[in-house]
Amino acid sequence: MENPAVETQAPMNPKSDASTDANADVVPTFDPNNFNPVPLPEGLPTYDLPKVSIAKLLSGDKEEAKTVFHICSKTGFFYLNLMDHPLGRKLWENACKARNVGQHLMSTIPLEDKKAFLMRPEKGVLDRGFSSSSSANEGIARAVESLNIPRDELFAKTTPGWELPAWLRPYEALFKEIQTDAHAVEQIILGILEKELEVEPGTFARTHQLDAPTYSFLRILRYPPILGGADEMRERPRVFAHRDVVSIAMLFTWVGGLQIPKDDAVMLDSVTPTEDSWLWVRPEPGYMIVNLGDSMPVFTNGVLKSGLHRVVTAHENQAQLDRVSVLFTGRPNWEVPMAPLVSPKIPATRESSQTVESCKEWGDNVIKAYYLDNVQKGRIRISA
């Protein structure tokens, strides 16, 4: 796809201070000076998310752990500062590289080749393949396209002999390193929540394994600028309000677009705040944005919250840019029963006779329902 904005941000730089050698010969090198995002326009209403330190979490800081638990029982959204620990710095630098790789590939690889990286046949399951969704007013711009790097094939080896398409294969080591490190951070956060919840130690480590089938993924998303068309096209959300069907999501983003509802939002229904309730989340270099997904309220009978959010078109001086983000998600193992955990901090389920779905069944059903709802409302049309 033609995109005049591609060259205007984040050029690849020959110098590197990257701390990893994964695919060093083929991966664009990292220079933090190339990642000064064009600032979010002044005057936009923003949600100042709380900032948490990865170094403090790793050192067992009790106050920081309580802060995380408190956030996750309210909004489920926070910034995690990655720059105060080597693991965090490596993850940030690799996410920057993945961002460059994704932007380069999605703007240069022919559409037919991208489409040959097939999504799963299951409707709405989007952990693998190239996806391109269009707004209802297709013809002006694609709303979002994404490269989905599956964890199942790369780690759990669920499809023997499967490999990434040739144009992605050179970056496989980078993708695996990000997934390994992001999973380690996921485990730190889930471990803290587990302790605060007083559930059996090791529960989340057992139920969220790196090498078990989960439909977890690494996704590079590209929201091309809308350079023409009607204002309503720009005002239409690129991704409508939703909660993630995961345990935890970690977003690396450089351009505005993510929005979450303010604390006192007026809700028209469970996923629809009034338009003036939405606040922008400011991208912060060196930080990733963490949110909990839908499985955590299930495991905790509502004690922990899944964060509602949407993505809109960037404004003003950011509107000319490709918005490229890197997203990691962690989901429970397929066979995990989706029911509240046993703990004095978690209210017991009243209806014990209720059928308990496995995570795979639960995820398939929730995603299918979300997909069908959006198709029915004319919000999405999958063109791939």
Ligand SMILES: [Fe+2]
């Ligand atoms: Fe999301």
